Amino acid sequence: MRQVTAMRWRTAGLLFAVFVIVTLPYLITRGGSQQSLNAGELVTRSAEIQALVYRIADQTHDSESAVQHLLANDPYSHAEVTAQNAGKTVPALLDELHRLSADNPAQQHLVDQLNAKENGRLALLQQALQRYQQNDRAGADQALSDAGALFQIDDIAEKIVDNAEQQLQLRRESAKQRSVDNRLVLALTAAMQLLMLMIVVVVSERQIGRRLRAEIRERQAVQRSQMILQAVREPIALLDNSLRTLQVNAAFSELYGVSEDSRAEYLDEVGQGAWADEVLQQRLRDVLLRDRELWDFELIQRTIDGVERHVVINARCLQQQDSEKPALLLTVSDVTARALVEQQVKELNHQLESKVAQISDVNRELEAFSYSVSHDLRAPLRHITAFTQKLELHQGIGVDETTRHYLGVIRDAAQRMAQLIEDLLVFSRLGRGALRLQAVDMQSLVEETRTLAESEVPDRCIEWQIEPLPVVVGDENMLRTVWQNLIGNAVKYTGQCKVARIEISVWRNDAGDYEFTVADNGAGFDMRYVDKLFGVFQRLHKASEFPGNGIGLANVQRIVTRHGGKAWAEGEPGHGARFHFTLSGVEAPTPDGWLSS
Structure with a gap:
C-alpha cells in the first residue's frame, strides 16, 4: 500500500517537474518569438513604406508621361488609360501610406505634405487630360507644366524614403539583437529538453497511446477534407x-x-x-x-x-x-457571365466615344463658324457707318429732320450690330484661350468690381453686404469678368429701387467646392424662362427698361464651366434674383509656391 502511495507521489512529482520544465521554456520562447514577430513586422512596415512611396511617384510620373505622349501626337497603346491611372490609384496608396506611418509622427508629417502636393498635382493632371480631350492642347500643356512646377513630390518622397531607411536600419538592428536572445533561449530550452528525454522514457507508453489517438484524429481530418473537397x-x-x-x-x-x-x-x-x-x-x-x-x-x-x-x-x-x-x-x-458583361461594356464605351467625338467635331465647327462670321460682318458694318457719316456731311445743314432721323437710326443700328459682333468674339475667345491658373483673391476682385460699379452710378443708394471670400485657384482675368457681369447685373437691375441691396456670400457644399452667391432686390425674373437666362443674346427684359446685349451671363457660364464648376440662377419677378456659381475647393498654395504662367 505504501509502495503504491509512493509511486503515486513520484508520478505526481514527475508530472509537476515535467510541467515546469516544459512550460517555462515555452513561455520564454513564446515571449521571444512574439518580440521577434513584432520586430519583423516593423521591419516589413518600413520596407512597405519605401515601396509605396516609389509606387506613388512612379504612378504619377507614368500618368504625366502618358499625357505628354498624347500631347506630342505619339500615343502608345492604352496611353489615355495610363494617364488616368494616377487619379484612380494614388489616393488609395496615400491612405495606405498614412496608415503605415501612424507610429512615426515625423514621417506622418512628411506623408501629409506628400498628400497635399499629390492632390494638387493630380488635380492639374486631370485638368490637362480634360483639356486634351477637349482638343485644347495649349491649355493641357500649360496645366501639365504647372503640375510639375507647382507640386514637386520627388524631394518629399526622398525624405520619406530616407526616414523609412533610417527606421528600417534601427529595426533591423533591434530584430538582430532579439534574434540572438531568442537563439540563447532556444539553446537553454534544448538543454532542458535533452534532460527531459531520460524522464520521457518512463512515460513512453502514454506517449504511444497519445500517438494512436492522434492518428485516429488525423484519419478523421482527412475524411472531413475529402468531404469538403467534394462539396x-x-x-x-x-x-x-x-x-x-x-x-x-x-x-x-x-x-x-x-x-x-x-x-x-x-x-x-x-x-x-x-x-x-x-x-x-x-x-x-x-x-x-x-x-x-x-x-x-x-x-x-x-x-x-x-x-x-x-x-x-x-x-x-x-x-x-x-x-x-x-x-x-x-x-x-x-466567368462566362462576367466575360459577356465586359464585352457589352466595351461595345457601349466604343459607341459613347464615337458620340463624344461627333459632338466635339460639331462644337469646333460651330465655334469656327461663329468666329469667321463675326469677322466677316465687321467690314460691311464699317462701310455702313462710314458712308452714313459721309452722307450726313454731303447733305450738310440743309438736311430735313426725317432724313437726319433715318441716318441716325442707320448709324445706331450699325453701332449696335458692331457691339453684338464684339460680344460674340469675346464669347468665342473665352472658349479657346488657355487658363492661366494661379492663386486668386476673390475678396480683392469683388472690392475692385464694387468700386468700379459704384463709380458709374454715383447718385444711387446701394447697400452692400459682402462676406469674407476665400483664395481660389483659377484664371484671374476670367474670374474678374465673372464678378463684373454678376455685380454689374445686380447694380443694373436694381436701378428702379429706391435703396438697392446687394449681398455676396460663399459656403462650401458637400463636395467640398466653394459656392458663391450674388443676390439683389431688383427686378428679378420669371423662373419659367430660367433656361434662356444663360443663352447668347437672350434677354428676359426689354432693352428700353434695362440696357445690354444679353451675353454677359453666357460669358459667366462659359468661364465657370471651364474652371470645372457650374452656374445657375433663382428669381421672382419684382423680388430680386440670386445667381450662384461653384469653383473647386482645392486649397491654393502660398504665393511663394506659384510660378508665373
Whole structure:
C-alpha cells in the first residue's frame, strides 16, 4: 500500500517537474518569438513604406508621361488609360501610406505634405487630360507644366524614403539583437529538453497511446477534407508530374465528364479535348518544373455539355507526403457571365466615344463658324457707318429732320450690330484661350468690381453686404469678368429701387467646392424662362427698361464651366434674383509656391 502511495507521489512529482520544465521554456520562447514577430513586422512596415512611396511617384510620373505622349501626337497603346491611372490609384496608396506611418509622427508629417502636393498635382493632371480631350492642347500643356512646377513630390518622397531607411536600419538592428536572445533561449530550452528525454522514457507508453489517438484524429481530418473537397462547387483536380489525374472533385467530374474514381488519365484527353490547349499545357509544365504558380489564365473551353465557357484557371505545385515527385493542384472558375458583361461594356464605351467625338467635331465647327462670321460682318458694318457719316456731311445743314432721323437710326443700328459682333468674339475667345491658373483673391476682385460699379452710378443708394471670400485657384482675368457681369447685373437691375441691396456670400457644399452667391432686390425674373437666362443674346427684359446685349451671363457660364464648376440662377419677378456659381475647393498654395504662367 505504501509502495503504491509512493509511486503515486513520484508520478505526481514527475508530472509537476515535467510541467515546469516544459512550460517555462515555452513561455520564454513564446515571449521571444512574439518580440521577434513584432520586430519583423516593423521591419516589413518600413520596407512597405519605401515601396509605396516609389509606387506613388512612379504612378504619377507614368500618368504625366502618358499625357505628354498624347500631347506630342505619339500615343502608345492604352496611353489615355495610363494617364488616368494616377487619379484612380494614388489616393488609395496615400491612405495606405498614412496608415503605415501612424507610429512615426515625423514621417506622418512628411506623408501629409506628400498628400497635399499629390492632390494638387493630380488635380492639374486631370485638368490637362480634360483639356486634351477637349482638343485644347495649349491649355493641357500649360496645366501639365504647372503640375510639375507647382507640386514637386520627388524631394518629399526622398525624405520619406530616407526616414523609412533610417527606421528600417534601427529595426533591423533591434530584430538582430532579439534574434540572438531568442537563439540563447532556444539553446537553454534544448538543454532542458535533452534532460527531459531520460524522464520521457518512463512515460513512453502514454506517449504511444497519445500517438494512436492522434492518428485516429488525423484519419478523421482527412475524411472531413475529402468531404469538403467534394462539396466545393468550383472544379478542382490533383495531377501528377506527367499531367495525369490523381484525384478530382464532383464539380470537375460533372463539368468535364471524368469519373471521380478515375486515375492516370492524361489532362489533354479529359473533357473531349477541352484541355488540349498547347499554351496552357506548357504553362502547367512550367509550374511543375520551376515550382511556380499560374494565376488567372483565361481560356475558352467547350465542356462535356457542348457549351462554350470562359474559364479562369489557377494552378500551384504541391509536395506529396508519400512521394518525392510534386503534384499539381488545378482549380477552375467559370466567368462566362462576367466575360459577356465586359464585352457589352466595351461595345457601349466604343459607341459613347464615337458620340463624344461627333459632338466635339460639331462644337469646333460651330465655334469656327461663329468666329469667321463675326469677322466677316465687321467690314460691311464699317462701310455702313462710314458712308452714313459721309452722307450726313454731303447733305450738310440743309438736311430735313426725317432724313437726319433715318441716318441716325442707320448709324445706331450699325453701332449696335458692331457691339453684338464684339460680344460674340469675346464669347468665342473665352472658349479657346488657355487658363492661366494661379492663386486668386476673390475678396480683392469683388472690392475692385464694387468700386468700379459704384463709380458709374454715383447718385444711387446701394447697400452692400459682402462676406469674407476665400483664395481660389483659377484664371484671374476670367474670374474678374465673372464678378463684373454678376455685380454689374445686380447694380443694373436694381436701378428702379429706391435703396438697392446687394449681398455676396460663399459656403462650401458637400463636395467640398466653394459656392458663391450674388443676390439683389431688383427686378428679378420669371423662373419659367430660367433656361434662356444663360443663352447668347437672350434677354428676359426689354432693352428700353434695362440696357445690354444679353451675353454677359453666357460669358459667366462659359468661364465657370471651364474652371470645372457650374452656374445657375433663382428669381421672382419684382423680388430680386440670386445667381450662384461653384469653383473647386482645392486649397491654393502660398504665393511663394506659384510660378508665373
